[in-house]
Amino acid sequence: MMAAAERVWVLADPRAGTAAQALGIAERLGVPFRTLPLEWGPLARLPLPFPTLAGLSAPARAGIAPPWPRLAVSAGRRSGPVALWLGRRGVRTVHCMRCPGAAGFDLNVVGRHDGPPRAANALPILGAAHRISPARLAAAREEFADLGGLPGPRVALLVGGPVRAEGMAPGVARDLGARVAGFAGSVLATASRRTGAAATEALAAALAALPHRLHRWGSPGANPLLGFMAWADALVVTGDSVSMLSEALVTQAPVFVAPTGAEGRRHLALHESLYAAGQARPLAAAPAPFARPPIDEVGRICAEIRARGLLG
Missing domain, CATH: 3.40.50 (Rossmann fold)
Incomplete structure (x- = not known):
């Protein structure tokens, strides 16, 4: 047996x-x-x-x-x-x-x-x-309960990078951080392996004047990504990451797609499918909130x- x-x-x-x-x-x-x-x-x-x-x-x-x-x-x-x-x-x-x-x-x-x-x-x-589930998000909300003390609206900024390149251009990261800082009460930002050190530091500089948390790729300790997602009043996700865009759909918050110029045909097709389903909007539409039901495709x-x- x-x-x-x-x-x-x-x-x-x-x-x-x-x-x-x-x-x-x-x-x-x-x-x-x-x-x-x-x-x-x-x-x-x-x-x-x-x-x-x-x-x-x-x-x-x-x-x-x-x-x-x-x-x-x-x-x-x-x-x-x-x-x-x-x-x-x-x-x-x-x-x-x-x-x-x-x-x-x-x-x-x-x-x-x-x-x-x-x-x-x-x-x-x-x-x-x-690998993100409603149960994991609920547990992360309890584990990272201190995030609830940050001023609202809390915007989770999930930053990826070019799929086959050496990091995101620092100017793109800086402009993205400044755009989000312009309408957020606080920012919960996380960089990925593909973001690169230079772009991460440019992002940090753009967020410096605002209450924020920034998780750098490879930092010691628990990755707060799930906590950021669970406590976000809105999510901004770079358009180059199929994984992060898909994961964001499990939350109940509005999802905005941030273009980086590194998106390929499949990424752009994904964006259009999310817009057509009412599950996301382009970053240009932020910060206007919109209702969307969370979906659990897994x-x-x-x-x-x-x-x-x-x-x-």
């Missing part, structure tokens, strides 16, 4: 944002799961629209061995062939994002901005799957997994 810990496998892509999509689903299913870190070999660069482990490094291939789980959760083009290979061995598969061979998954979760296929196994969602994914009997 399969051990409880082997009931679900997460095929974790080395890219944190991609892995978070699969991890977020597994965590919300509420059953024990095992994370298999994937490491790619040279063939992973090729489109592999069939079940195979050929894209994995030799050590990673050695880690894919029976007993097989009931369900495998994966995300990203490169992990798709691995999930399909497991599917050939009786494993049920849930895959996030489009990839070749998607018809072979039991459930294919695809953001509306990526043009989900018209297929029985496709589940279109707004944004992307992630919870909906998990409900669909159970409804289709993929957990057994």
